[in-house]
Amino acid sequence: MxxxxxxxxxxxxxxxxxxxGSKSITNRALLLAGLAKGTSRLTGALKSDDTRYMAEALRAMGVTVEEPDATTFVVTGSGQLKAPSKPLFLGNAGTATRFLTAAVASVNGTVVVDGDEHMRKRPIGPLVAALKSLGIDAEAPTGCPPVTVKGNGHFAYGRVEIDAGLSSQYVSALLMAAPLAPQGANAPVTVALTGTEIGARGYVDLTLDAMRAFGAKVEQLDNATWRVEPTGYTAVDFHIEPxxxxxxxxxxxxxxxxxxxxxxxxxxxxxxxxxxxxxxxxxxxxxxxxxxxxxxxxxxxxxxxxxxxxxxxxxxxxxxxxxxxxxxxxxxxxxxxxxxxxxxxxxxxxxxxxxxxxxxxxxxxxxxxxxxxxxxxxxxxxxxxxxxxxxxxxxxxxxxxxxxxxxxxxxxxxxxxxx
Incomplete structure (x- = not known):
């Protein structure tokens, strides 16, 4: 050693x-840019193991991610992620693993979200339970990764409740996936906490700010409930703070x-x-x-x-x-x-x-x-x-x-x- x-x-x-650059904001922006239709330019970004795993996962699902310099990602997406040819390996990147577990429900096909030995000990059960409550086919037999998600081409709509006591990332994952619900259904996604307790609520605010920058419409109904319209995402140039x-x-x-x-x-x-x-x-x-x-x-x-x-x-x-x-x-x-x-x-x-x-x-x-x-x-x-x-x-x-x-x-x- x-x-x-x-x-x-x-x-x-x-x-x-x-x-x-901020890891938290970089991985949010990378995902939202990958879900958007068009080309986004992310400046001030962090280039590290965690963000590399997110970028590689997006590439595996049909998104073009270019890196013209040490702090920039140029991301081009079609607005629809494709099923990858093999499991997504995300190391011990908690943000990438939690965020993608929800987002890949919008893929038409089966996606396995996995990580290293450390990630396989980190709980994801509450998020998987929340996805299943929406009718999404998701399984994590150990309560930790790997997670298998079988998507039908869009996220589900309706009301979903989540216990965020262990991690605010569960809430952020559902919120960022919510705009991918079918637009013709004319039904928003409502994300609600099972209690008001939430780990590091400020990170949910980061999520909401990033979502709105990429064109999402989110309304906070009260301290524990958000309503998200099925707008999808629009490409945008986005600067990431340190x-x-x-x-x-x-x-x-x-x-x-x-x-x-x-x-x-x-x-x-x-x-x-x-x-x-x-x-x-x-x-x-x-x-x-x-x-x-x-x-x-x-x-x-x-x-x-x-x-x-x-x-x-x-x-x-x-x-x-x-x-x-x-x-x-x-x-x-x-x-x-x-x-x-x-x-x-x-x-x-x-x-x-x-x-x-x-x-x-x-x-x-x-x-x-x-x-x-x-x-x-x-x-x-x-x-x-x-x-x-x-x-x-x-x-x-x-x-x-x-x-x-x-x-x-x-x-x-x-x-x-x-x-």
Whole structure:
């Protein structure tokens, strides 16, 4: 297994780093452009493992996806996806897997949506149950991928209820597929939550904004119900903002080292939920005693590593969904922190408690961090290595899932490594 040991820079990190485009928005825009009739140009896009899987899946279903430069996709679709010749393999890309599971119901034929060993452990049962309730032939025998969907050329119309407690991606998947219902039926699709609880509601807002940009008509009836007209999608030029989750590592590096890192976009200009983490990170080393991570889930590993150096202990609540991400992130963060020093982190149910100690900074505490092939664990624990000697990240290339240039970005700020 490859390893990367971070050498504490011993000075404030300052400079300019442009984070990559938003993964969440890129995969939404790619799918909607692939479902649209005509040619769309997506600029500012992220090129990473997750978006590559989405682009390859669209190509396998008859969509032309060109990449004229490092941050642009040019997508040409007919308005109708075709059945692929083999299963769609999506690695461990949660957005691609969930979104496509619903979208391929509009294909005339059978589609198998599958992923790697990690994806095959991530739940998709609630989404499959919702599709079946609409009369769509969908099966996932294990409750996780692979999913087999037999489509009849369009999405179904009617009312569908979904339990979004595990993931807001289930809601986004149904919403984005809904405009593909038969236009002659003159019947909208109504998407309703079985309760008002939803993981990271802000991501549904991202979905709605992207849908409307591609011509969808969506009305929010109340806090838990949306009505979507069967309009299909129209090609459009669409710009993608930088990734807020990626920005959290740079915000963290800035406050941890007392530096000044210009990421090119003010925190207030982000529309992604993880941008909420900025105010929490900016409070370091006086972050609050209790942090609710329910609406900024991907930022929690970043903040939890920072919390190790906070002036006072921090309890993270509202983070149960982190157990069903690319890995069990609560356990992964707890394990990593306790590898640095036993007792640094404690799990109480689905809460994570970090026993902060500013005196950790400047010490040498050799520790190998198991990333569990999770990009966010690797990038978060890199922050610990900025202040503690001997921090070694296992499988450092896993950052390619969302931020292939991460190690180079830190290097450009003066961070050195030992391999």
């Amino acid at each position: 490859e390893k990367l040991t971070i050498l504490p820079p011993g000075h404030p990190l300052s400079g300019h780093v442009a984070p990559p 990734d807020a989750s990626a920005a959290t590592y740079l915000w963290g590096a800035e406050v941890l080292t007392g530096g000044q890192i210009d990421i090119g976009t003010p925190a207030r200009d982000f529309t992604q939920p993880d941008a909420k983490a900025y105010d929490v990170i900016a409070a370091f080393p006086h972050m609050p005693a209790v942090i609710d991570g329910s609406q900024m889930q991907d930022a929690i590993p970043t903040i939890a590593v920072l919390a190790a150096f906070n002036e006072t202990p921090v309890r993270f609540v509202g983070i149960a969904n982190l157990r069903v991400k690319e890995c069990d992130r609560i356990r992964a963060v707890s394990t990593g922190l306790n590898n640095i020093r036993e007792g640094l982190a404690t799990e109480e149910g689905d809460d994570l408690i970090v026993s902060s100690d500013p005196a950790l900074a400047g010490q040498t505490l050799p520790a190998e961090i198991d990333t569990f092939a999770d990009h966010r664990i690797a990038m978060s624990f890199a922050l610990a290595g900025l202040k503690i000697g001997g921090i070694t990240i296992l499988d450092p290339k896993c950052v390619g899932k969302t931020y292939p240039g991460y190690w180079d970005a830190l290097g450009s700020l003066g961070v050195a490594y030992q391999q």
